[in-house]
Amino acid sequence: MKHKYLLAAFLVGALSQQAQAQTTAWRPFRPGRVYKFLQTPSLATFAQVRTLRVDSAYATASGDSVYTFNRLLRQPSSPGAYLLKSRNNLFGARLRWRPGSSDYYLEANAEPALGGAAQPVVLLMRPRAAVGSSWAASTQPALTATLTSRTAAFSTADSVAVITLSSGQQLAFSRTGGLVQGPQWLTVVAAGTAAPLQWGRYEMPQPGLDVYDPRNLFKMGVGDEIGYTLTLPYLSGPLLCQSGYRLRRITSRLVTADSLMLTYREQDLVTTSTVPGCGGQPGTVLSVVRQGRWAFSLQTGASPQFPFLPLLTGEYRLSPAMGNPGALATGQLYSVDSNSNFCLNDSRVLSFATVYPSAASPGQYVGGIDAQAINQRYTPDLGMGPVFFNDAYQNQQVYYRKGTTLCGSPANFATLLPSRAAQAAAAATLHPNPATEAATLTLAAPTLPGSTLALVDALGRRVWRTELAAGQTAILVPLASQATGLYLVQLLAPSAAPLTWKLNKQ
Incomplete structure (x- = not known):
């Protein structure tokens, strides 16, 4: 009896699947x-593809x-x-x-x-x-x-x-x-x-978001890094006023049943030129290290940090920009280049742009120029996030390291996002080390107002602390009353990451 029931259930299921296939066929x-379409006939190695659903x-x-x-x-x-x-x-x-x-x-x-x-x-x-x-x-x-x-x-x-x-x-x-x-x-x-x-x-x-899936556009893992060149939009000042580099490094990646989340650190190195008419102080400035977070829905592909995603070709949504409340974010034709063989030039590129209501012709929309030309480009096969985007600068991806794969030159990014040990080594020297009575911390730059220096033992206990006057470049760390062993010297400054040096007491 049980076998007859199982056979009947199997037949019902098979008939149901067959009926469903018949109703969806054709x-x-x-x-x-x-769905993706291109103009026919198309024998060119470069094509423009429309997407719809x-x-x-x-x-x-x-x-x-x-x-x-x-x-x-x-x-x-x-x-x-x-x-x-x-x-x-x-x-x-x-x-x-x-x-x-x-x-x-x-x-x-x-x-x-x-x-x-x-x-x-x-x-x-x-x-x-x-x-x-x-x-x-x-x-x-x-x-x-x-x-x-x-x-x-x-x-x-x-x-x-x-x-x-x-x-x-x-x-x-x-x-x-x-x-x-x-x-x-x-x-x-x-x-x-x-x-x-x-x-x-x-x-x-195929079912799903296809090339617009965040897991295709953001394949980066922990430790992967992306380097960009920075240039000013034309209307922000003379063309050669500022240029620089930005390095991003992924610090975490979490995928759940319905979301993707990544965190990252980034730092800029920007040079202001001496060209007449350029504002600001000429010279090179290293920014503070910033931290950020990206979140994506795996059901819709949407992200609060990336308002263009996942707009298909011509699809649009309200996205106020440049003080214009009627600006629209819109998807573009996506390009396919079968001859692309350089590691920074993916064979498929998704493009997005911002358009603005025409003041002269209501109902019409036009693209922006210079600072208003806000757009983004992504490469789903490469999957290293946006290869071009706008913020205060125009960011163009020129380097990445993904696992053991390296593309482009890391030379211009060597001083960005140093490790904490490298930051500490560049910021100061501690001498003598090992020490018996005292050691001197010699700083490369004067201390900021509100800075403190502390000595922490191997158990994490703070055994000495002093407030530093602004402008100090050499601080004596007393050790005479401390037991023999390993200590950490910690410098805490406002709006800066803590710096730490190891110190051995003999």
């Missing part, structure tokens, strides 16, 4: 996946299931220097499916201001239909569709159906991967009219 788009779903009063594409900013059909918000994505505004049928509708809103159709577009696709069968696919314009072929492709478990419209335009669908090829902006034309650009699938879509 579906043009599925929630929870990132269906990011919300609802049911109509008649019971149809509707999946909407993410909205975006894009240029009108006549390219200009401005962008407009669009309710349509590359293949329309939404996908509608009638449960229990093989009917899929791609629907686009009317958008004549963007060069789109004056009337809404509804295109009926039947990728499960028999080869050679035809149906009325569109009323505006009036078009008939025919399933002209179905062939094995991509893998032995997959096949591709090609649907040809009476205008000559073609759409292709993969049984497991959805839409393979379609017209830009879901622009369908009457017979005898020039066809619009076609876009073809770049890669098989």
